[in-house]
Amino acid sequence: MAKELEKFKAEHKKLAAGTKKFTTAEGDKIKKRIGISLGNAWEGEDYFRESLAKARADGVTSGKLADFQKNKHFKDGMTTWNKAVDIHQGEVDAMAAFCGEAKAHLAKMSKLAADIEKDLKKRSKTSDSKKDIEALQGALAKEIAGVKKASEYEGKLNAMQKLYAANFQKNVAKIMKEKPDSHDKKLDATELPQLLVDRNLKKYTNQVGTLVKAINAHCVAAIDKAGEDLKAAAPDLKAAAAKYKDLKKINDQYQTVKKKFPGAIDDSKDKKKLLATLKKFNDLTAAAERKLRGTTVTIKKAAA
Structure with missing residues (x-):
C-alpha cells in the first residue's frame, strides 16, 4: 500500500x-x-x-x-x-x-x-x-x-x-x-471619498491649521478690545464665528467620509495617517468651538 x-x-x-x-x-x-x-x-x-x-x-x-x-x-x-x-x-x-x-x-x-x-x-x-x-x-x-x-x-x-x-x-x-458653481459649493456622497486623495487632504489640512490660528487670534483680539470697549470686540467675534463655520464645514465633510465610506479608509495605504488626521480635525474643531463659546460668554458677562 x-x-x-x-x-x-x-x-x-x-x-x-x-x-x-x-x-x-x-x-x-x-x-x-x-x-x-x-x-x-x-x-x-x-x-x-x-x-x-x-x-x-x-x-x-x-x-x-x-x-x-x-x-x-x-x-x-x-x-x-x-x-x-x-x-x-x-x-x-x-x-x-x-x-x-x-x-x-x-x-x-x-x-x-x-x-x-x-x-x-x-x-x-x-x-x-x-x-x-x-x-x-x-x-x-x-x-x-x-x-x-x-x-x-x-x-x-x-x-x-x-x-x-x-x-x-x-x-x-x-x-x-451639474451646475457650473456646484463643484465649489457642495460635495455629495459620491464625491466625498475624493477628500481622501493626498492632494485634497494636504489642502484641507493646511486650511484647518490656518482657520484654527485665525479663530484663536480673533478671540484673543476680541477679549483685549472688550477690556476697553465692548462694541469694539464685535468685529473680531463675528470674524471668529465665520472662521469657525468654515472649519466646521471641513470637519463635517471628513467625519461624513469616515462614517459613510469606512472601506475607502481601510483600503488606503495610509490608513493610520488618515484616521489620525480625521481625529485631529475633530479635536481642533471641538477646541475651536470651546474657545469661541468661552470668548463669547466672557464678553457677554462683561457687558451685563
Whole structure:
C-alpha cells in the first residue's frame, strides 16, 4: 500500500507551486493596489472637474459632450481620468482572475483530500503508511484553508471598488449636468471619498491649521478690545464665528467620509495617517468651538 502514499505525495507536489501562489498575502497585495488605483481614479475625476471648469472659462457653454471634447483642457481631463479608470479596472480584473484561479486550484486540492480520506477509511490500523498519509492529510488541510481564504478576497472589495469603472460613463454624464458653481459649493456622497486623495487632504489640512490660528487670534483680539470697549470686540467675534463655520464645514465633510465610506479608509495605504488626521480635525474643531463659546460668554458677562 506504500504506492498510494507515493502517489498522494506526487500529486501534492504537483499542487505545491499553486499553493504557494494563492495566499492571503498575495490577496492583500492586490487589494492594496486596488485601493491605490481607486484613489488615483478619484484624483482623475477631480482633475476632470477642473478641466470642465477651464473649458467653460474658455467659452464652451453647450451642455453637449461633443462640444466640450473640442476643447483641449476638457479633452486632457477626460483622457487623464479615463486612463486612471482603466488602470483601476485592470486591478479589479486581476483580483477576479486571482480568485478564479485560486478556486480552480482549491478544487484540485479538495479532490486530493477526498481521495486521501477515502483511502484512510479503508486502510487498516496496522498499515505502515497510515501515519505518513495522515500527516500528509493534516498538511493538506492547512494548505486548503489558506487557499480558501485567498480565493475569497474578491468578496472583500466594496461596491465603490468593484463598480467605479463600470459607472464611468454615468459619472461623466452626471458631472456634465451639474451646475457650473456646484463643484465649489457642495460635495455629495459620491464625491466625498475624493477628500481622501493626498492632494485634497494636504489642502484641507493646511486650511484647518490656518482657520484654527485665525479663530484663536480673533478671540484673543476680541477679549483685549472688550477690556476697553465692548462694541469694539464685535468685529473680531463675528470674524471668529465665520472662521469657525468654515472649519466646521471641513470637519463635517471628513467625519461624513469616515462614517459613510469606512472601506475607502481601510483600503488606503495610509490608513493610520488618515484616521489620525480625521481625529485631529475633530479635536481642533471641538477646541475651536470651546474657545469661541468661552470668548463669547466672557464678553457677554462683561457687558451685563
